[in-house]
Amino acid sequence: MSRHSGSSRQRSHKSRSTDQEPEDLVEQVKSIVTLLYEVVSSCSHEWETYVPSARSAMTALDRIHFFRDPQRYDEQVWMLHGIQDFAYHDADSGCIRDMAEWCQSAWLRILRNYPRKCRDSYRNWLQRSQATLARIHREEGSDSSSQGSGNLFDFDTDQDSDDDIASPPSDPRREGPLYVEARGYLQPAVDFYGRAVRSADALGSTTGDLLALAAESQMSLGNVTGPPGDERHFSHAIRYLRRAEEIPGYTLSIYLQHYLNDYGRYVS
Incomplete structure (x- = not known):
């Protein structure tokens, strides 16, 4: 995956991030999170290039109150793992602090919806x-x-x-x-x-x-x-x-x- 292709996808995500239906926004965020998974697994040294995309995904999820929905557990966990793993792409050196704190808040919201089911937040x-x-x-x-x-x-x-x-x-x-x-x-x-x-x-x-x-x-x-x-x-x-x-x-x-x-x- 090239730095150029990642940057062009970021521009595309940003340009479509306003005035969208919630489900369209969810699909857009899923594409960003898929990209973050790929970055962590294959080109983590380029992580800085993808920080704007990750933050735009966080903003979009907050805008539609995605983690308040008690019916979307699997999607919520998958998205959070992707963003969290990106935030801790090199855990021994620290983390992207605002993303890590955002993930922790999101896990706690999921935990309130699924007190018996949600074990992923503890990681x-x-x-x-x-x-x-x-x-x-x-x-x-x-x-x-x-x-x-x-x-x-x-x-x-x-x-x-x-x-x-x-x-x-x-x-x-x-x-x-x-x-x-x-x-x-x-x-x-x-x-x-x-x-x-x-x-x-x-x-x-x-x-x-x-x-x-x-x-x-x-x-x-x-x-x-x-x-x-x-x-x-x-x-x-x-x-x-x-x-x-x-x-x-x-x-x-x-x-x-x-x-x-x-x-x-x-x-x-």
């Missing part, structure tokens, strides 16, 4: 935390970080008891601004994923993917929380992973399976 908080976690990793070195998802791990497994995960010694860095910022992003993810798991359990629709994401949110928050709170998050993560592992046909990622194998024996 936003995990994505928002990645840049902060990456900064902690860069500033503090590889000995306090894990490989795989950018989460930080610091376990002391040289212990006599197999009942609990031993908390690391108190670390004053965990009260520093980066850790506080990371907890601000991750606590909502933990809360929302916990709510999603409870809702899914009540409906008998709990999936391995949901449990794995809930575990990752707990692991991430545990890594930026000082003792004794960190132990509680790590223990919750292990319990989620055990449940996911028991679901027929579901396989944990290699990273999560190693985590469960290494640390599961410390949680009763």
Whole structure:
């Protein structure tokens, strides 16, 4: 996809963005979001070229109050994932902040319409935390970080008891601004994923993917929380992973399976 072709499509979208019927506007936004998916997957280095198109899509959806419609869940989720993935095209370096905040507001509106169904909004908080976690990793070195998802791990497994995960010694860095910022992003993810798991359990629709994401949110928050709170998050993560592992046909990622194998024996 060339920069020139993308720019010409942007002009076309902009020229048709006024005085349109809502359904025509929705179709126009879908074409923009399709383009954003293509940019993220194949030419993310050209992301700046497509920022005006993404913002025009956001403006159009706000104009027609698209996320107030309780009957268009699948379309809403698909569009939001496209815009959100574009906003976090390089999550370790940060995000396009106004788009990320717009996505979070849109997810919350969907959540009000679908309190039992909408689990996709919770991923936003995990994505928002990645840049902060990456900064902690860069500033503090590889000995306090894990490989795989950018989460930080610091376990002391040289212990006599197999009942609990031993908390690391108190670390004053965990009260520093980066850790506080990371907890601000991750606590909502933990809360929302916990709510999603409870809702899914009540409906008998709990999936391995949901449990794995809930575990990752707990692991991430545990890594930026000082003792004794960190132990509680790590223990919750292990319990989620055990449940996911028991679901027929579901396989944990290699990273999560190693985590469960290494640390599961410390949680009763």
